[in-house]
Amino acid sequence: MGLFRRDKTSERLDELDTFIESEWKPAEEDSQAAGRAESTREQLARRLDTMLDRRGIMGTMRSQLRKADLKFTVAEYLILHVVLAAALGAGGYIFRGSFGLILGVVLGFVLPRVYVGIKQGQRLKAFEDELPDILNLWVNSLRAGYSVPQAMEAVAKEAPPPASDEFRRVVSEFQIGIPVDIALNNMLARIESEDLDLVFTAVNIQREVGGNLAEILETISHTIRERIRIKGEIRTLTASGRASGTLVGSLPIFLAVFLYLVNPPYMGQLFFGPPVGANIPVISIPCGWPILALGLIMMGIGAAVIARIIDIEV
DSSP, X not given: OHHHHHHHXXXXXXXXXXXXXXXXXXXXXXXXHHHHHHHHHHXXXXXXXXXXXXXTOOHHHHHHHHHHTOOOOHHHHHHHHHHHHHHXXXXXXXXXXXXXXXXXXXXXXXXXXXXXXXXXXXXXXXXXXXXXHHHHHHHHHHHTTOOHHHHHHHHHHHSOTTHHHHHHHHHHHHHTTOOHHHHHHXXXXXXXXXXXXXXXXXXXXXXXXXXXXXXXXXXXXXXXXXXXXXXXXHHHHXXXXXXXHHHHHHHHHHXXXXXXXXXXXXXXXXXXXXXXXXXXXXXXXXXXXXXXHHHHHHHHHXXXXXXXXXXXXX
16 A cells, blocks of 8 residues: 555656646747657657556656656656667677676666666755755744745745755645645655655644744754764764775775786786686686676675764764
8 A cells, every 4th residue: 555655646746747847947949840859759758658657667766766856757767778788788798798798788777777876865965965054044934924835935946956946846736736745745755854854744743733833943953953063073983984995995996907907918817718717617707707796796795884884873
């Protein structure tokens, strides 16, 4: 049932995108030919996207793209996977044969997901860094006599992105009659921030039982600022551990590249088969590639352990 409700929320958010873009973005002034070409492409992408969505297999991808604020449909995102996998697989096959083909295809399917994850992290960090200032602006608007929707509209106009984009979308949902609590929950679905969850919980409680929302938000803003300050101190204290992890993880890579540049035949014995090097028995794969894969796996485990040690909850 939880997954079903989440899918319905995603569908509702997608239905709102068209209204929000037309409400807050200027119309494009293009030539008729370019407009027809764009319209055809959008129609094909929308039909494929709708077909995939009806099969119920793309809700997670849609949610990830929304959190990263990437203007891709699910169909375009899947096509990007296929094209990148084909290009990297062809390049890998040219240089390293079957092994390069497999490696290129795997990278082609992994790299877009890694990029989306990085964009999500960057956007979330930018939003959380802006949140105390956003709350101060919200508090000042409430004290000036604005209602909660009016104060959020002021935030949407004055705050920098990505906060301004998210609050614009919430205000647009208000304008088409969506209840406040649902609009706020929709924003939490796009910005998974504990601080923002605390803010919206306070807003919902104030709407039900009353109270001075400006004072509540001001207290929350102070708390968030203190948490950011403490996190900065923790990052300073754990800088040595993070530097050690980076050094230990990068040293083998730089050493391998250095040895290959200085003495290519020596390193070539690992990564090229006979007559230069040796293959694994029974399998015609140079012995260096499994060793390299095992080393990378162990380095990844070590990096994960170090990251876990220095990840202190505040």
